[in-house]
Amino acid sequence: MxxxxxxxxxxxxxxxxxxxxxxxxxxxxQNDQAVDIGRRDFLKVAIxxxxxxxxxxxxxxxxxxxxxxxxxxxxxxxxxxxESQAARRRQGRSSVAIVxxxxxxxxxxxxxxxxxxxxxxxxxxxxxxxxxxxxxxFRQDKPVTTNPAMLQAAILLAQDWGxxxxxxxxxPGHMRDTEFLLEATGLGPMCKKMGVPFVDLNLDEIEExxxxxxxxxxxxxxxxxxxxxxxxxxxxxxxxxxxxxxVTCSMKNFFGTVPGRKYGWxxxxxxxxxxxxxxxxxxxxxxxxxxxxxxxxxxxxxxPINGVAKHMGYVVLxxxxxxxxxxxxxxxxxxxxxFPYIRLAGKVVGNIEEAMIDVSGPAVATIAQxxxxxxxxxxxxxxxxxxxxxx
Amino acid sequence: MKSQAAAIKxxxxxxxxxxxRSRDEGEPWFPYSPKGDCSLEATSWSLxxxxxxxxxxxxxxxxxxxxxxxxxxxxxxxxxxxxxWTTGPVLLAMRLLDSIYSSSQKTGGKEALTRGMEHLxxxxxxxxxxxxxxxxxxxxxxxxxxxxxxxxxDPKCFHWLEPTAYCLLALKLPQAPEKDLHKQVVHFAxxxxxxxxxxxxxxxxxxxxxxxxxxxxxxxxxxxxxLALQNLPADEKVQQAxxxxxxxxxxxxxxxxxxxxxxxxxxxxQSSDKELAFLLGRQAQDGSFGPTTMSxxxxxxxxxxxxxxxxxxxxxxx
Numbered sequence: 001m002x003x004x005x006x007x008x009x010x011x012x013x014x015x016x017x018x019x020x021x022x023x024x025x026x027x028x029x030q031n032d033q034a035v036d037i038g039r040r041d042f043l044k045v046a047i048x049x050x051x052x053x054x055x056x057x058x059x060x061x062x063x064x065x066x067x068x069x070x071x072x073x074x075x076x077x078x079x080x081x082x083e084s085q086a087a088r089r090r091q092g093r094s095s096v097a098i099v100x101x102x103x104x105x106x107x108x109x110x111x112x113x114x115x116x117x118x119x120x121x122x123x124x125x126x127x128x129x130x131x132x133x134x135x136x137x138f139r140q141d142k143p144v145t146t147n148p149a150m151l152q153a154a155i156l157l158a159q160d161w162g163x164x165x166x167x168x169x170x171x172p173g174h175m176r177d178t179e180f181l182l183e184a185t186g187l188g189p190m191c192k193k194m195g196v197p198f199v200d201l202n203l204d205e206i207e208e209x210x211x212x213x214x215x216x217x218x219x220x221x222x223x224x225x226x227x228x229x230x231x232x233x234x235x236x237x238x239x240x241x242x243x244x245x246x247v248t249c250s251m252k253n254f255f256g257t258v259p260g261r262k263y264g265w266x267x268x269x270x271x272x273x274x275x276x277x278x279x280x281x282x283x284x285x286x287x288x289x290x291x292x293x294x295x296x297x298x299x300x301x302x303x304p305i306n307g308v309a310k311h312m313g314y315v316v317l318x319x320x321x322x323x324x325x326x327x328x329x330x331x332x333x334x335x336x337x338x339f340p341y342i343r344l345a346g347k348v349v350g351n352i353e354e355a356m357i358d359v360s361g362p363a364v365a366t367i368a369q370x371x372x373x374x375x376x377x378x379x380x381x382x383x384x385x386x387x388x389x390x391x
Numbered sequence: 392m393k394s395q396a397a398a399i400k401x402x403x404x405x406x407x408x409x410x411x412r413s414r415d416e417g418e419p420w421f422p423y424s425p426k427g428d429c430s431l432e433a434t435s436w437s438l439x440x441x442x443x444x445x446x447x448x449x450x451x452x453x454x455x456x457x458x459x460x461x462x463x464x465x466x467x468x469x470x471x472x473x474x475x476w477t478t479g480p481v482l483l484a485m486r487l488l489d490s491i492y493s494s495s496q497k498t499g500g501k502e503a504l505t506r507g508m509e510h511l512x513x514x515x516x517x518x519x520x521x522x523x524x525x526x527x528x529x530x531x532x533x534x535x536x537x538x539x540x541x542x543x544x545d546p547k548c549f550h551w552l553e554p555t556a557y558c559l560l561a562l563k564l565p566q567a568p569e570k571d572l573h574k575q576v577v578h579f580a581x582x583x584x585x586x587x588x589x590x591x592x593x594x595x596x597x598x599x600x601x602x603x604x605x606x607x608x609x610x611x612x613x614x615x616x617x618l619a620l621q622n623l624p625a626d627e628k629v630q631q632a633x634x635x636x637x638x639x640x641x642x643x644x645x646x647x648x649x650x651x652x653x654x655x656x657x658x659x660x661q662s663s664d665k666e667l668a669f670l671l672g673r674q675a676q677d678g679s680f681g682p683t684t685m686s687x688x689x690x691x692x693x694x695x696x697x698x699x700x701x702x703x704x705x706x707x708x709x
Contacts, residue, residue, distance in 0.1 A: 139607075174596050176553070177611045179645035179681045203423040203430070203683060206471065222472065243602055261423070261430065261467040264476055264544020264551065265596055272548055306604045375602060382602065388549050389598050 077276045077340040078215065081347045085213045088284055090350040094323035095120060098331075098361030099315045101296055108153035112292075112315055113160060119360050122290050122319060125162030127231035129289075130199075131155065134237045134253050136173040136304060138184040143297045143309045146238045148190040150294040150315070154236045155194045157292065169226050171201030171256045174305075176265045178202065199226045202260030209285060215277035215344070216270075221285055222262045232289035233257075235321060239295040239312070239328050241303035243374035244275050244386040246339045247332065248304050249325040250291035251349070254282040271386050276341035283321065283349050291324045292317050295331065300371040310371060314361075322350030323357045330354065330364045332371040396698065402671055403694035405678030406687050410437050411447070412677075413684045419447075419454035423683045429468045431458060431477050435484035436688035439702060440695075442488055452488045455481055456503035463510030474510065476544045479557030482507045483564060487702060490565045511558055512576055515540050516550040539583030540576075552587060552597040552612050555580050556619035563705055567622065577622075584616050585628045592631030608632075610639050614651035621658050621705040633659060640665040646673050646681030646690050653693035658704040667697050 099115040101108050131154050133146035151168065158166045168191050172181050178200045182188025191198045204224035211221050227233060237253035245252060255278070258267045270278040293316040301307035312331065318324040322345040326336035336342045336352045346352035354364075376382045393401070413425040420429040421437040438451040458481075459465060464474025465481040485507065489500050518540060519527060527535035541555030559580050562568050568577055589599045593608025594616045600606060613632050623629050636652055640663075643649075649670040656663040670690060674680055680690035692702060 175609060175611070177609070177645050177648055179686065180611070180648055183645070200682065205428045206467070208472070220472075259467075260544075261432070261477075262471065262475060262545070264548070265553065266551070268543065268548040268551070269545045302602060302604060306601065306606075385602070389601055 077274075077280075077344040081344075082213065085215075085348050088213065089348050090320050090322070093356050093358060094318065094320035094351040095358045095360060096316060096318040096320075096323050096327045098327070098359060098364070098367070099317070100313060100362070101315050102313050104147050104149035104296060108149060108315065109156040109160075112153060112157065112317070115361065116317070119317075120319070121157075121161055122232065122234075123162060124158060124232055124289075126164045127162070128165045128167065128229075129158045129163040129232045129234060130167045130169050130226060130230040131158060131234050131236050132227075132253060132256060133168065133170055133187060134248075134256065135170045135181055135185055135187055136256065137175055138181055139305060142305070142307070143238060143240075143299050144305055145185045145187065146236050146294050147296065148186040150238075150292075150296065151187055151190050151236060152194060153315075154234065154292045155196055158234065163232075166196050167199055167226060167230070168196055169199040169201050169204075169224070169257075171204075171224070171258065171260055173255060173266050176202060176260055199224070201226065201257055202265070204259060206259050206262060211281055211285065214281040214284070216273040216281050218273060218281070221281070222259060223257060223285060224259050227257050227286055233286055235288050235291040235293075237291070237293055238298070239293055239316075239331075240299035241301060241307055241332075241371060241374055241377075243302055243304075243376045244271075244383065245279070245341055246373070246377055247325070247329055247334070247342075249328045250288070250293055250321045251279050251283055251325050251341065251345060254279070254286050254288070257282065257286055266389075271389075275386060276344055279341045280344050280348060283345065288321055290317070290319045291321050293324060293328060295328060298371075300373075302374050307374075310369070312367075312369060314367065320350035320357075322346060322352050326352035326354075327357060327359065327364060331368050333368045334371075334373075398671060399667075399694050399698050402674050403691050403698065405674065406680060406691040406694065407441055407444075407678075409678035409687055410441060410684055410691070413437075413687075419450040421684050421688075423685060425684070430685075431455070431465050431468055432480045433684045433688070435477075435480040436685050436692075438484045439487055440688040440691040442491055442702070445492075448488050449492050452485060452492060452500045455485050456500045459503045459507065463506040464514060465507075473546055474514070475546065476542065476554035476557065478507065478511060478514065479542065479554055479561050482511060482561035483557065486561060487565055508573075511542075511561065512572065514542060514546065515576065515580070516543050516548075518550070537579070537582075539581075539586045540579040541583035542580070550583055550597070552584060552594050553615055555583055555597075556612075556615040559584075559619040560703065563619070563622065564703065566706060581620060581623060584620060585623070585626060588628040588632065591635070592628070593635035594632065608635055609648075610636065610644055611648040611651055614648065614655040617655040618651070618658055618703055624659060633661065637661065643669045643672075645686070646670060647683075647686040649673070650680070650686065650689040650693035654689070654696055654701060654703050657693075657696040657701045663697070667693075670694075 097119045099112050101111050133151050135145045155166055201224040204226050206222045208220050208222050211218050235250040235253045237250050240248050242248040263269050295312045295314045295316050298310045298312050299307040300310040329336045414421050421434045423430045423433045441447045458469045460474045462474050464478040466475055467477050485504050541550030542558045544554050562577050568574050587597050587599050589608040590605040593613035595609045598606050613636050620629050649666050652666045653663040680687045
């Protein structure tokens with residue numbers, strides 16, 4: 001993986017050099033022969049212009065039908081939000097629990113339950129609770145998805161907190177073959193073992209909802225009935241690096257609630273409309289109640305699919321998903337404000353400032369580890385590819 | 392002890408009975424999950440599987456025609472916003488059923504089919520806008536415009552493998568396109584798929600590389616692409632994909648990927664005995680295969696292919 005990463009970087013640097021050389025040549029040509037522009041020069045200009053124009057149009061994926069898409073493919077998000085957008089932000093302080101769990105063979109439920117004795121857990125008495133793990137794709141020997149043992153612990157926690165009914169639901173991002181994914185990842189057998197139904201959100205019945213005050217410019221979203229009618233939705237993600245947004249955790253996990261039957265596999269429209277913008281809009285549409293993050297074995301490098309395993313040994317929980325994700329990012333020795341979607345979430349979802357988050361468990365600074373980040377984290381020019389590619 | 396042929400016939404009959412029971416009584420449409428709401432994709436695959444039922448077929452054909460959007464395409468269910476990728480499977484079903492019923496029964500499908508095909512041709516991804524195309528033409532000549540073009544999942548997005556495969560099947564079945572325009576569209580969509588093959592063979596959702604890393608193929612999408620490219624049996628990418636698909640034969644998988652694998656291998660006159668054994672082992676007591684009516688419908692079609700009739704095999708392709 002490291003070799004691939006370095007190779008890719010080298011190739012990109014070489015590409016930059018070539019591009020610079022090309023620009024230099026072109027400038028020289030203009031200076032020396034500006035007066036007599038013959039057919040050959042016209043073609044040179046045309047080729048250069050076509051590349052520029054074509055690239056700009058290709059960014060939209062549709063020949064310029066969505067003219068603001070090019071800007072949204074970068075990490076730029078609005079620094080100012082409207083009053084009505086800001087009004088949806090959580091008020092007051094937030095609490096996040098960090099629980100040490102060495103590995104998946106441990107009794108995760110018992111360890112977490114013991115730790116949460118002095119932590120405010122959600123009251124789920126009599127409620128229908130949907131647990132949303134991450135099952136975006138399957139790669140043998142790569143920690144791409146939420147671990148089945150983590151899902152089991154989440155089911156037991158939801159039941160312990162009073163849930164009348166627990167449903168596991170996910171809409172995989174790349175593969176419509178959910179039957180295969182459930183078996184390959186072990187999440188399907190775990191649902192059966194626990195007697196909990198699984199709903200494929202890609203094929204679930206759908207309803208159209210308003211996206212008032214959203215950031216994607218989508219006035220409406222089609223979303224699965226299972227999500228919209230749940231009393232409480234709990235995000236159960238895997239903590240991973242992510243080549244388009246830096247890190248994927250409890251908020252980005254909700255891309256899997258967007259139905260493939262309407263938007264496809266991958267859910268390309270979310271990329272076209274801006275990944276950070278889509279992440280934040282989905283928080284207000286899904287209205288998650290809680291997050292339980294699998295940060296036992298994480299992914300670093302070219303996540304969320306092609307990275308490599310990185311052991312951390314923690315479960316992170318909380319009801320403010322912005323605070324949970326910001327805390328997880330700090331566990332990677334990174335500043336949450338460097339991540340545009342988290343920065344935007346800090347304005348309209350919840351707390352991301354360290355001073356506003358009460359951590360139950362070890363001090364973040366004492367457990368943080370350096371993660372190898374995707375090449376896109378430092379080379380933002382590559383982000384234009386995001387619209388053409390899946391998760 | 393039943394013979395395999397008898398077992399295949401019985402399994403298919405049970406699957407078709409399951410499909411009929413999965414919908415609300417008297418309704419012409421099918422849901423993804425039993426007793427759910429309408430899915431026009433599930434309806435399309437189910438109608439293809441049940442095409443010889445002369446009560447289900449014509450009524451289904453009429454229903455698909457009546458569910459058409461004003462723009463000529465179809466959405467995942469009626470009145471579910473703008474037309475999307477569902478147009479491909481719906482047109483495939485309409486063309487296959489129309490070839491059976493149009494001469495003997497009155498259906499409302501003809502006009503809808505014509506409008507649907509027009510929408511299909513108009514809904515391809517442009518990729519380069521008008522300016523880019525003009526400059527490509529000026530700088531490189533006609534070759535500059537010869538880039539692969541497929542179909543998106545959702546309008547205004549990029550082209551991807553599966554919607555392109557579904558639309559290609561709709562254009563190529565029940566017989567290859569005759570109009571020059573259709574042939575051109577097929578050519579560039581074929582090109583899009585072959586250009587996006589994974590290193591070593593096969594296809595995934597449509598990305599063969601990401602940031603310098605080669606991405607692996609999936610079994611399901613490889614089979615879908617192979618079905619769509621039956622007119623190119625000698626193509627190197629097709630041959631590599633067949634090798635990849637055959638390399639998976641000893642592994643059990645989902646009903647959907649096994650069913651598509653059987654249909655694809657059968658279309659290229661390749662053996663699919665192992666896949667068939669795995670598929671038969673997956674049938675539930677109620678006759679279903681996998682979690683959806685779609686996986687059951689495709690399994691019924693795969694069993695029909697194993698029994699000698701492959702409705703997704705292009706005539707004279709090889």
